[in-house]
Amino acid sequence: MGTLLRVRNLITSFNTSEGQVVAVNGVDIDIKEGRVLGVVGESGCGKSVTSLSIMRLLPKSNGIIAAGIIEYNGQDIVQLSEAEMRNIRGNEIAMIFQEPMTALNPVLPVGEQIGEALEIHQSLTLKSRENRLRCIELLKMVGIPRAEEIVDEYPHQLSGGMRQRVMIAIALSCHPRLLIADEPTTALDVTIQAQVLDLIRQLKKQLGMAIMFITHDLGVIAEMADDVIVMYAGKIVEEADTYTLFTNPRHPYTQGLLASRPDKMKRDEKLHCIRGMVPSPLDMPPGCAFAPRCDHCLPACYQAMPRLKDIEPNHRIRCWLAEQGCNN
Amino acid sequence: MGVPISQTNRRLEQGLSPWSIALTRLKRNRMALIALGVLIFLVLIAIFAPFITPYSRDEITMENKFQPPGNGHLLGTDDLGRDVFTRLIYGSRASLSVGLVATSISMILGVTLGAIAGYYGGMADNIIMRIVDIFMCFPFFLMAIVMAAILGPSIYTVMAVSGFLSWPILARIVRAEILSIKEREFIEAARALGLKSADIIVSHILPNTLAVIIVYVTLGIAGGILGEAGLSYLGLGVKQPQPSWGNMLAAAQSFRSLIKHPWLWVPPGILIFITVLSINIFGDGLRDALDPKLKR
Amino acid sequence: MRTFLIRRALLMIPVVLGISIIIFALIHLAPGDPFTHMIEADPNVTTEDYENLLRSVGYYDPLPLKYVKWVGQLLRGNIGHSISYREPVADLIGRRLSNTLLLAIPALCLSTIIAVPLGVISATRQYSIFDYIVTIIAFIGISIPAFFFALLLVKYIAFDLKLFPISGLSTIKSGFTGIRLVFDKLHHMALPITVLTFVQVAGRMRYTRSAMLEVVRQDYIRTARAKGLSERTVIYKHALRNALIPIVTILSVSLGRLLSGAVLTENVFNWPGMGTMVYKAIANRDYPVVMAGTMVLALTMLLANILADILYAFVDPRIRY
Numbered sequence: 027m028g029t030l031l032r033v034r035n036l037i038t039s040f041n042t043s044e045g046q047v048v049a050v051n052g053v054d055i056d057i058k059e060g061r062v063l064g065v066v067g068e069s070g071c072g073k074s075v076t077s078l079s080i081m082r083l084l085p086k087s088n089g090i091i092a093a094g095i096i097e098y099n100g101q102d103i104v105q106l107s108e109a110e111m112r113n114i115r116g117n118e119i120a121m122i123f124q125e126p127m128t129a130l131n132p133v134l135p136v137g138e139q140i141g142e143a144l145e146i147h148q149s150l151t152l153k154s155r156e157n158r159l160r161c162i163e164l165l166k167m168v169g170i171p172r173a174e175e176i177v178d179e180y181p182h183q184l185s186g187g188m189r190q191r192v193m194i195a196i197a198l199s200c201h202p203r204l205l206i207a208d209e210p211t212t213a214l215d216v217t218i219q220a221q222v223l224d225l226i227r228q229l230k231k232q233l234g235m236a237i238m239f240i241t242h243d244l245g246v247i248a249e250m251a252d253d254v255i256v257m258y259a260g261k262i263v264e265e266a267d268t269y270t271l272f273t274n275p276r277h278p279y280t281q282g283l284l285a286s287r288p289d290k291m292k293r294d295e296k297l298h299c300i301r302g303m304v305p306s307p308l309d310m311p312p313g314c315a316f317a318p319r320c321d322h323c324l325p326a327c328y329q330a331m332p333r334l335k336d337i338e339p340n341h342r343i344r345c346w347l348a349e350q351g352c353n354n
Numbered sequence: 355m356g357v358p359i360s361q362t363n364r365r366l367e368q369g370l371s372p373w374s375i376a377l378t379r380l381k382r383n384r385m386a387l388i389a390l391g392v393l394i395f396l397v398l399i400a401i402f403a404p405f406i407t408p409y410s411r412d413e414i415t416m417e418n419k420f421q422p423p424g425n426g427h428l429l430g431t432d433d434l435g436r437d438v439f440t441r442l443i444y445g446s447r448a449s450l451s452v453g454l455v456a457t458s459i460s461m462i463l464g465v466t467l468g469a470i471a472g473y474y475g476g477m478a479d480n481i482i483m484r485i486v487d488i489f490m491c492f493p494f495f496l497m498a499i500v501m502a503a504i505l506g507p508s509i510y511t512v513m514a515v516s517g518f519l520s521w522p523i524l525a526r527i528v529r530a531e532i533l534s535i536k537e538r539e540f541i542e543a544a545r546a547l548g549l550k551s552a553d554i555i556v557s558h559i560l561p562n563t564l565a566v567i568i569v570y571v572t573l574g575i576a577g578g579i580l581g582e583a584g585l586s587y588l589g590l591g592v593k594q595p596q597p598s599w600g601n602m603l604a605a606a607q608s609f610r611s612l613i614k615h616p617w618l619w620v621p622p623g624i625l626i627f628i629t630v631l632s633i634n635i636f637g638d639g640l641r642d643a644l645d646p647k648l649k650r
Numbered sequence: 651m652r653t654f655l656i657r658r659a660l661l662m663i664p665v666v667l668g669i670s671i672i673i674f675a676l677i678h679l680a681p682g683d684p685f686t687h688m689i690e691a692d693p694n695v696t697t698e699d700y701e702n703l704l705r706s707v708g709y710y711d712p713l714p715l716k717y718v719k720w721v722g723q724l725l726r727g728n729i730g731h732s733i734s735y736r737e738p739v740a741d742l743i744g745r746r747l748s749n750t751l752l753l754a755i756p757a758l759c760l761s762t763i764i765a766v767p768l769g770v771i772s773a774t775r776q777y778s779i780f781d782y783i784v785t786i787i788a789f790i791g792i793s794i795p796a797f798f799f800a801l802l803l804v805k806y807i808a809f810d811l812k813l814f815p816i817s818g819l820s821t822i823k824s825g826f827t828g829i830r831l832v833f834d835k836l837h838h839m840a841l842p843i844t845v846l847t848f849v850q851v852a853g854r855m856r857y858t859r860s861a862m863l864e865v866v867r868q869d870y871i872r873t874a875r876a877k878g879l880s881e882r883t884v885i886y887k888h889a890l891r892n893a894l895i896p897i898v899t900i901l902s903v904s905l906g907r908l909l910s911g912a913v914l915t916e917n918v919f920n921w922p923g924m925g926t927m928v929y930k931a932i933a934n935r936d937y938p939v940v941m942a943g944t945m946v947l948a949l950t951m952l953l954a955n956i957l958a959d960i961l962y963a964f965v966d967p968r969i970r971y
Contacts, residue, residue, distance in 0.1 A: 043382075083875055087776065108881075116878035123876075128869040132968055133891045143877045180967045196877065488668040491951040493910025496928050496944055503932045504680045576793070583795050584914050588929065606801045613809050623798035631793035638789075 030204055030236050031057040031080070031119075036094035038072075038079045047307045049075040051260040052094075054334070055238075057204065062230065062237040064251030064268065066244060066283070068304055072260040073240045077206045080238075081121055082111050098204070117147040120197035124209040126189035130181035136192050137161045137177035140199055147200040164195040169225060187218035194225065201233060208240045223249060244287055248272060256280050259305060259315035262334060266341040277343040278320045314346065322347060376565075379643040386639025389632040396629060400446040409437040411444045412595045423617050430617040432605065441597035442621055448598035449579050449626070452512050456578035459517025461571050464524025465560070471525065472532030473555050482525065489522040495584060502590035509598070512591045516581040524570050531563040565644035572637035576630045583626050599626050654963070658956055669948045670724075674717050677937050720941070729945075730938030734931070739942040742927065747909075747946070749819065750916070750923035754908040757843050758901065761850035766897065768851075769858025773866065774885055784855065791852025797914035800845045804918060807841065814841050817920035842919045846912060850904065857900065861893040868892070899962045906954030910947040 033055040039048045050072040057063045065073045078084050079091050082103065095102045103114060123129045131139060140161045144150040150157040158177065165173035168191040181189055190210060197205055207226065211219040223246065230237060239250050247254055247268065254271045256264040256279065264277040275281045282300040302319035305311055311318055317327035326332075326346045334344040380386060399406065418435035421427050429438040471482040498515045505511040535541065536559070544554050579599075585591035586600025587607070594601060603626075605611045605618035612619070711719070723730070730739040772784045808814045815821065815838050826834050865871065866889050874888040913925030920926070924943060931939035963969045 081876060083872060112878045112880060114878070115876055121876045123869060123873060125869050129873045131870040131874065131888050131892070133895070133966065134888075139873075142874075142879060142883075146878055146880075182968045193873070196873070484664050484668065487665045488672065491665065491669055491948045491955070492672075493907075493944065493947040493951065495913050496910050496925065496947060499913065499929055499932060500676055500940065500944065504676060580795055584797065587797060587914065588917070603798065603801075612801065612805055616805060619801065623795065623801065626798065627790075627794045630795075631789060634789055634793050 028059050029056050030059045030099060031055065031238075032095075032097040033076075033080070034095050034097075036076065036079060036096065037092040038075050038084065039090055039092045040085075041088040041090070044308055048092075049260055049307060050079060053257075053260075053262055055255065057236050057238055059203070060234050060236055061252045062239055062250055064247040064254040065238060065240045065257060066242060066247055066254060067257035068242060070304055070307075071257040073257050074208055076257075077121065077208050077238065077240055080206065081115060081119060082106075083115075083121075113147075116143045116197075116202070117200045118202055119204045119206065120200070120202035121206040121208065122190070122193050122197050122210045125213050126186050126193055127213065129193055130189055132181055135178050135180055136165075136184070140164055140177075140192070140196050143196055143199045160199075161195075164199055165192070167198075167229070168192070168195045169221075170195075185218075186214055187222060190214060190218075190222055191225065194222075194229070198229060198233065198235075202235055204236045204238065205230075206238045206240070209242070210239075211246065212241070212243070219246075226250070244272075244283060256283070259310065260307065261315070261331075261344060262342075263316065263345070264343045265334070270338075270341055274341075276337060276341070276348065277345050278322050278347075279316050280343075282319075282321075314344075324350070326350070376640075376643040380639055383639040383642065386636050386643075389635035389639070392628065392632040393636065396446055396625075396632075397450065399443055400450055403443045403447065406443055407437070407440040409440040411440055411597065412436065420615055422615075429621050430615070432602075432615075432618055433611070438602075438617060438621065441602060442599070442625065445597040445599045445602055445622060446625070448509055448592050448596060449582055449600065449629070452509065452516065452582040452592075452598070453575040453578035455513040456516035456520070456581065457571050457574040459513065460521040460524060460574060461567065463517070463521035465528050465567060467521070468525035468528030469532060469555055469560065472529035473536065473551065473559065479529075483529070486522040486525055489519065492519070494519055495581075498581060498585060499588065499590060502585050507585075507590050507593050509592045509596065512582050512585050513578075515585070516578045520574060520577060520581075524567070524574070527566055527570060528563055531566055532559055535559055535562050569637055569641045569644060572633060572640055576633040576637070579626060579630055579633075599623075655960075658959065662952060662956070665952060666949070669952070670721060670945060671717070673941055673944050673948070674720060675713075677941050678713060678716070680935070680937070724945075729942040732931075732936055732939045734934040734936040735939070739938050742939065743924070743942060743946055746922060746924050746927045749921065750909055750912065750925070753839060753842050753846060753912065753916075753921065753923065754905060756839070757846035757850060758905055758908060760843065761847045761854055762901065764847070765851045765854035766858050766894075769855040770862055770885065770890060770893075772855065773859045773862030776863065785859075788852040788855050791848050792856070794849075795914075796845055796849045796912075797918050799848065800842070800915050800918040803841050803845065814838075817918075819922060842912075842915055842921055845915050846908065850908070854897070854904070858893065858897055861896050862889060865889045865892045895962065895966045898965050899958045902954045902957040902961060906951040909950055 033053060036050055036053045036055075037048060038050040039046050053072070053076055055063070055076070065076070067073045075084070075089075078089075080096055080098075080103075082091075084090070091104055094104070096104050098114065098119065103111060106114070130136070137158060138152065141150070141152050141157045144157055144160055145152045150160060161177050162173045165176055170176050170188060170191055176184070176188075181192070184192065193210075210226070211222050214222060226237070227250065237250075239247070241247060251268050253267050254265070255262050256271075256277065258279050264271065264275065264280045266274075271280065272284070275284050279300070282298070285298040286300060300319055305315055305318070311328070313326075313328040313330055314320070314332060317323050320327065324346050326349075332344050332346045332349050334342050335348050336342050337348050413436060415431075415435035418427075418431050419433055421431040421435070423430040427437050427439065429442065432438055432441070467482050467486075471479040497519055501515045501518075502511050505514070532555075541554065541558060544558050549558075582591055582598060583600035583603060586598050587603045589601075589604060589607075592598035592601050599622040602622040603619050605615065727740075729743075731737070732739050732742055735742055768784055772781045775781050803814075804816055808816045818838060820826075820831070820834050820838055866885075871884060871889055874884045879888075909924060912923065913929055915921075916923045916925040917929065924947060928940055928943040928947075931937075931943065
């Protein structure tokens with residue numbers, strides 16, 4: 027299978043009044059046609075900024091892709107003009123956001139919000155009959171009952187789960203080859219979460235698109251992803267297929283994340299947590315960014331940042347432990 | 355998970371009190387600092403008026419009337435031969451003090467009534483808010499004219515009328531602020547500790563609404579100055595011989611002076627404009643500096 | 651919607667009562683009576699005639715009785731008889747109100763047409779040179795006393811450059827008819843409308859700018875961009891439609907303010923509108939005109955506020971009363 031998205035050495039930074047903040051620092055990503063890549067990490071680790079960089083939707087006033095290439099289908103989209111990029115957005119690469127409550131425009135009926143995408147990418151005039159029928163069909167596809175009525179309703183008339191379904195309908199309206207889902211279920215109730223995840227999985231099977239699934243929830247990753255990357259402070263720290271990552275995590279950070287899942291706990295056992303806090307991007311420690319919080323820290327960790335190194339086929343970690351060959 | 359700038363800034367600003375954050379932000383706003391400089395300059399002029407000008411305020415020399423600028427009179431003389439520049443400087447005293455006093459009146463009324471309405475709710479809230487509704491319907495300037503006509507023209511009338519008519523907006527703002535603050539946990543905590551309502555309002559709630567009040571009061575001074583100008587222009591404000599920028603503008607009520615003696619009314623108009631402009635720019639800067647939602 | 655309107659109308663009652671009581675009380679606190687000027691002017695009026703006149707208008711009734719009488723008259727549609735103009739106040743107000751609207755409505759429309767696009771552009775290019783210039787102009791408009799601006803226009807544009815008439819509604823005794831008359835009127839309206847428009851543009855532009863800045867930050871704007879919509883569609887369809895909700899809402903309030911807020915501007919241009927009417931009536935102690943005039947203006951303001959609420963429900967699909 028071909029590589030659909032190939033990101034190399036992506037560096038994204040923000041200009042702030044306090045100086046330049048590098049939010050994503052040299053990230054490499056490969057997503058193959060029809061595969062699901064899970065991206066995990068704590069808030070502020072750069073996973074959302076990575077996805078916004080791929081969509082080129084960084085805040086215009088201060089966000090810049092400082093270096094790197096983002097190759098979609100063999101074409102570097104960093105170099106594309108805004109007009110060419112618009113052709114890709116919503117058409118080739120689509121995105122679902124975290125907050126279904128605020129991600130839909132409150133003053134437009136849902137049908138119009140789906141129809142808009144069809145209008146620009148599939149030349150179905152917004153008010154036309156075909157457009158409307160297609161919208162209803164899409165609403166049915168994402169499992170919305172009474173689609174013929176809902177199509178004319180406003181977002182505030184729908185529940186959170188329904189709205190997220192509408193978001194999915196918008197994203198899938200033009201059959202994108204890559205879907206970026208940025209914490210699509212985080213804001214939903216647990217039961218609704220499961221339904222939405224099921225829906226995404228089922229639609230993936232049906233439509234065959236690749237998915238970049240961003241979440242901080244390892245449980246969701248286990249259910250959804252084929253491959254996983256773990257991010258910490260703007261860098262990838264571990265990369266493997268899902269099974270390997272869960273059965274044989276090698277980076278101390280990944281190990282910490284897995285150990286701190288409450289469902290792995292026995293009763294009366296103390297809840298494991300990673301000590302300390304994520305460092306501020308304005309105040310990065312020299313060397314490995316995780317060193318101050320790491321239980322296996324070596325003197326080398328404070329000197330320089332380790333490389334992302336293959337430790338077995340399709341399994342890479344960024345850690346001095348691996349560099350020095352002493353496996354924990 | 356938002357854009358990381360807000361998070362980093364928040365981290366940097368942690369540990370600083372909201373006031374020092376506001377001060378740092380204000381120091382970065384050059385426009386606001388210039389405006390503040392202009393205002394300080396105007397206040398100094400008002401205070402040291404007698405030392406700035408060689409003429410006395412009300413000295414009448416009829417043979418010198420309607421002198422154009424120049425010839426020892428920087429801005430010429432008026433219909434009684436008085437030096438316009440001198441009166442302009444002294445006029446700043448009346449105009450600035452009207453702005454300050456009127457705003458203080460409106461602040462005391464607005465904050466007290468707004469706090470009562472917001473904190474106690476129920477009947478008190480209902481009555482106060484209906485009064486606010488009534489005041490908000492009054493045509494502001496016409497009511498000012500009616501009241502000034504009844505009370506008779508004087509500087510105190512202007513202060514009272516401007517202050518008395520402008521409190522409802524502040525009351526509304528304070529009430530809304532208090533309603534939102536009242537629901538937060540630290541107020542619950544204060545109540546659980548058994549503090550009295552008045553203590554809670556004064557020492558816990560009002561400090562949190564202070565930012566809004568400061569901004570409003572700053573902008574309110576501009577409103578007071580404009581009110582003085584309008585009323586005095588119509589002859590319902592500060593009375594001659596005491597000069598104010600507004601009653602100096604009233605020279606333009608005479609068509610002859612409007613056309614032939616622009617030095618009588620253009621300078622006070624420009625000074626009002628500059629003062630109000632500075633207050634507005636500074637007030638806007640303050641609002642940005644004190645707005646906790648604005649992280650830049 | 652109907653229940654909302656009824657509830658709103660019921661809430662109006664205490665406010666209307668309050669307004670009428672305050673206006674009534676204020677006027678009756680005023681010293682002097684409407685006929686003082688008459689005896690000063692006309693030595694033939696005896697004290698007895700004078701007393702009779704006062705009694706005939708109910709000057710000696712106790713205050714509450716006067717109030718009830720006045721409200722009774724108001725409810726019967728009789729809002730009084732002007733002493734100085736010697737005609738029913740209703741006729742007078744009708745004429746003056748239309749003169750005021752002649753300035754207020756064009757000023758409202760013009761300022762909206764100018765302010766909204768400027769505010770939108772200013773917001774989409776936040777911190778650009780365009781934004782700075784527009785912001786500075788807005789500050790000037792907010793800060794300049796309208797009547798001072800009007801005086802400057804009268805002196806330098808109308809008198810010195812002779813571009814516009816100095817004051818009034820139309821050229822007196824010109825005998826213009828048809829299209830000439832219309833042009834003459836427009837010529838007279840130009841400067842006062844300029845003043846009112848300029849002052850309004852400033853405030854509305856700032857308002858539009860901040861409304862847009864607020865909306866552009868919202869998640870749904872990012873969603874719209876993620877669909878591949880053009881920047882124009884994103885700004886003018888998705889963002890502006892949301893920003894217009896508060897803007898449309900305050901328009902009716904602005905109109906209410908314009909009706910009474912133009913006293914000084916009307917005064918400078920000697921425009922026979924509501925403002926000058928009330929001001930002159932106070933000077934002449936023509937109390938029926940003052941009471942009716944302020945009452946009418948306060949009620950318009952109240953209606954404008956209610957209209958704002960209704961408009962709000964109309965433009966925002968989230969609100970259904």
